[in-house]
Amino acid sequence: MRSLTAIFALSLSLPLPAAADCAGEIAALFDGGAWDPFTRANRHEVTMSRAPDGSETQVSEVFWDGPVKSINCSVNGCFLGIGAETWRSDTAEGPWTSIGSTGIDDPEGFARETRDLIAASVSEPECLGTVDLDG
Secondary structure: OEEEEEEEEOOOOOOHHHHHHHHHHHHHHHOOOOOOOOOOOOEEEEEEEEOOOOOEEEEEEEEEOOOOEEEEEEOOEEEEEEOOEEEEEOOOOOOOEEEEEOOOOOHHHHHHHHHHHHHHOOOOEEEEEEEEEOO
């Protein structure tokens, strides 16, 4: 059985001290915690699209190796990004063809700015504690 700390929009009935504690808990996730791309472990992410009939289609698959190195695959092929450079391939195994710069002069700075924008977008958080998933 898996557990996960659930975070949802704050109800108006939540006492202020609990909201403040929750906001601090969430801020810590982005600042050196599990949601900080600079401390987060390498990971594999899959994005799925769900149709109204319930069927699912994979949209993309990303293999992250730190905050500025990834392989992102979709139906259009795969893209390898390392810092400001990008390569393309038909498969995640290559061979890779350079397609040039991403146009981002400071990839690490961009990753930090993105992290900070996402953290700042969390408003009125509610921390519900540990919840059981899948049963």
